[in-house]
Amino acid sequence: xxxxxxxxxxxxxxxxxxxxxxxxxxxxxxxxxxxxxxxxxxxxxxxxxxxxxxxxxxxxxxxxxxxxxxxxxxxxxxxxxxxxxxxxxxxxxxxxxxxxxxxxxxxxxxxxxxxxxxxxxxxxxxxxxxxxxxxxxxxxxxxxxxxxxxxxxxxxxxxxxxxxxxxxxxxxxxxxxxxxxxxxxxxxxxxxxxxxxxxxxxxxxxxxxxxxxxxxxxxxxxxxxxxxxxxxxxxxxxxxxxxxxxxxxxxxxxxxxxxxxxxxxxxxxxxxxxxxxxxxxxxxxxxxxxxxxxxxxxxxxxxxxxxxxxxxxxxxxxxxxxxxxxxxxxxxxxxxxxxxxxxxxxxxxxxxxxxxxxxxxxxxxxxxxxxxxxxxxxxxxxxxxxxxxxxxxxxxxxxxxxxxxxxxxxxxxxxxxxxxxxxxxxxxxxxxxxxxxxxxxxxxxxxxxxxxxxxxxxxxxxxxxx
Numbered sequence: 001x002x003x004x005x006x007x008x009x010x011x012x013x014x015x016x017x018x019x020x021x022x023x024x025x026x027x028x029x030x031x032x033x034x035x036x037x038x039x040x041x042x043x044x045x046x047x048x049x050x051x052x053x054x055x056x057x058x059x060x061x062x063x064x065x066x067x068x069x070x071x072x073x074x075x076x077x078x079x080x081x082x083x084x085x086x087x088x089x090x091x092x093x094x095x096x097x098x099x100x101x102x103x104x105x106x107x108x109x110x111x112x113x114x115x116x117x118x119x120x121x122x123x124x125x126x127x128x129x130x131x132x133x134x135x136x137x138x139x140x141x142x143x144x145x146x147x148x149x150x151x152x153x154x155x156x157x158x159x160x161x162x163x164x165x166x167x168x169x170x171x172x173x174x175x176x177x178x179x180x181x182x183x184x185x186x187x188x189x190x191x192x193x194x195x196x197x198x199x200x201x202x203x204x205x206x207x208x209x210x211x212x213x214x215x216x217x218x219x220x221x222x223x224x225x226x227x228x229x230x231x232x233x234x235x236x237x238x239x240x241x242x243x244x245x246x247x248x249x250x251x252x253x254x255x256x257x258x259x260x261x262x263x264x265x266x267x268x269x270x271x272x273x274x275x276x277x278x279x280x281x282x283x284x285x286x287x288x289x290x291x292x293x294x295x296x297x298x299x300x301x302x303x304x305x306x307x308x309x310x311x312x313x314x315x316x317x318x319x320x321x322x323x324x325x326x327x328x329x330x331x332x333x334x335x336x337x338x339x340x341x342x343x344x345x346x347x348x349x350x351x352x353x354x355x356x357x358x359x360x361x362x363x364x365x366x367x368x369x370x371x372x373x374x375x376x377x378x379x380x381x382x383x384x385x386x387x388x389x390x391x392x393x394x395x396x397x398x399x400x401x402x403x404x405x406x407x408x409x410x411x412x413x414x415x416x417x418x419x420x421x422x423x424x425x426x427x428x429x430x431x432x433x434x435x436x437x438x439x440x441x442x443x444x445x446x447x448x449x450x451x452x453x454x455x456x457x458x459x460x461x462x463x464x465x466x
Contacts, residue, residue: 001134005031007328008124008137010116010276013041014317015308016143017100019324024107026334031110031135033126039111040100041145042309043317045093046165047185052349053092054168055192057085059351064195078173081196089168117277118142121301139303139331142283142291143324144276146269146309149288154241160248160262161241164189167264174198174261178250180238181266182209184348187221189264191351194230201258203233210348214360214409217395221354221411224391238263271310286312297327305331319344345423347416352392355419358407358426361397370400374432374456378412381451382443389413394448396422396432396456403431403460414445421446432456 007023009016012034020030038045058064061081104111112135114128124140126133148163150156156163162170164185175198179190182204194200202209209225209232210218222232233252240251241263250258271290278285284292284300291306293299299306305327308320322340329337348354364371374396378384392412398405408422425434435453440446 002123002136003031003133005029005110005135005137006332007031007139007141008135009033009141009143010118010124011041011143011145011308011310012036012039012100012104012111013143013145013308013320014043015145015310015320015324015327016041016141017103017324018321019141019143019307019328020109021103021107022325022334022337023328023332024109026332026336028328028332030107031112031137032104033112033114033116033124033135035113035115037113038097038101039104040097042165043320044096044100046168048317049096050089050093050168051164051185051188051192053089054085055188055349055351057088058192058195061085062195062197064351078197082171082173086169115275117275118281118283118304119277120281121303137303139305139328141324141327141331142273142276142299142304142306142310143308143320144272144310146290146315147272148265149268149270151238151265151267154238154265156265158241158243158248162262162264164264164266164269170262172261176260176262177201178203178258178260178263179266180204180264181268182206182211182234183266183268184210184350186264186266187348187350187354189266190230191225194225194228195351198261199229199231201231201233201260203236203238203252205235205237207234210354212346213348213354213356214395214397214407215362217354217356217393217409217411220393221350221352224352224411269309269315271312273310288312296330297323298330303331314344314346316344316346343423343426345416345419347419349416352389352412353415354411355415356407356409357419357423358405359397360407360409361395364397364399364406369406371397371406372400372456372460373397374452374454374459376448376450376452376455378445378448381445381448383445383447384413386443387413394418394452396435396449396452398432398456400460403433403456405430405432405434412445418446418448421449 006028007030009032114126117125124135177198179202237253270288273289290312297305307323307327309315345357377393379390384390395409397407432453435449
């Protein structure tokens with residue numbers, strides 16, 4: 001028998017969960033299909049939450065960044081540190097998965113485990129432990145997420161060659177780690193293992209870290225990591241990875257041979273679309289398996305929509321959730337959400353963090369906008385001095401004349417939290433005067449916004465601020 005639903009969602013990650021909940025909230029009968037026995041997708045169990053938990057555990061268990069302040073640190077052997085990090089990560093993952101499951105149950109959504117295949121623009125065939133089920137939806141939403149991209153010619157069968165998911169199960173902290181990739185994932189893992197005591201080299205064919213970030217912030221981030229001992233090899237690629245008697249041998253395009261204890265490839269992700277039968281259903285994908293959609297998240301099949309990592313960048317859990325909600329509202333003509341926030345914040349959970357919202361200085365100037373910038377370094381911030389975390393700065397990009405805030409860029413502790421302060425002002429079309437006129441608690445790191453605004457005012461007028 002064919003089971004009928006208003007919405008059939010394939011994938012129980014951030015986009016799928018929130019899309020299903022949005023539709024159910026407005027009275028739609030919803031089924032969510034996922035191949036995993038645990039809902040939540042990569043964000044809950046394989047990349048998002050685990051990576052951030054690993055970061056916090058590394059900081060806590062090693063005392064990294066505070067040893068110079070107090071003259072002492074926690075001295076645990078690497079095996080103990082790794083065991084406790086894995087235990088904490090597993091605990092948080094379990095809590096995250098259960099939160100997703102409860103949300104699905106609370107909305108009366110049927111959660112089905114099994115392998116899904118799209119057989120038409122309305123039907124999904126599910127092969128699961130309970131046999132075959134045929135689901136028909138007025139609308140079908142594909143939210144199957146993504147998987148790490150594996151460069152051709154590299155064998156990931158070697159126990160010391162990792163992608164961004166397999167590295168989570170690593171059983172030994174390597175003495176030397178080679179990270180391939182300058183994006184958020186590569187930078188996050190590189191800085192985490194640096195904190196754990198590994199010698200880290202990061203390689204990429206590009207010439208800067210985090211190419212989407214403001215150039216000044218990217219440069220400051222790089223300097224911080226260099227001071228902490230990280231080595232960078234820009235403008236290079238990996239040409240070979242071989243297992244020899246003495247361990248791994250990695251060849252670079254420069255001719256140099258490295259012998260790391262482990263290699264992490266963090267060179268982007270591909271859409272998880274294999275086995276879905278998209279070609280038979282007339283659904284277009286690109287060369288990395290990502291589903292092509294229009295501005296309403298409709299695919300090339302009229303009643304099939306897609307959202308989340310499976311459609312490509314920005315591949316942020318926060319944005320994926322909104323894409324899922326908007327896709328459902330568009331599909332069912334629900335007058336609630338008609339667009340995804342055009343100014344989402346970006347956060348890199350490295351050590352230190354990097355965050356941004358809005359335009360970079362270069363983007364603003366390229367758009368022909370007469371801009372000025374204001375900066376406040378954390379080495380002049382009382383709260384940062386108290387904690388000993390004085391690396392980094394807040395940078396404000398604003399339009400000359402009316403001082404409208406165009407972008408906020410931060411590197412330093414709590415950057416991913418602090419950026420929300422700037423995001424609110426950018427959304428309102430506000431000016432840097434709002435920071436000047438706001439009373440911030442003292443001492444707080446957020447106070448840096450006021451002094452970045454004063455610095456911008458001084459740069460614009462040529463007069464010193466108070």
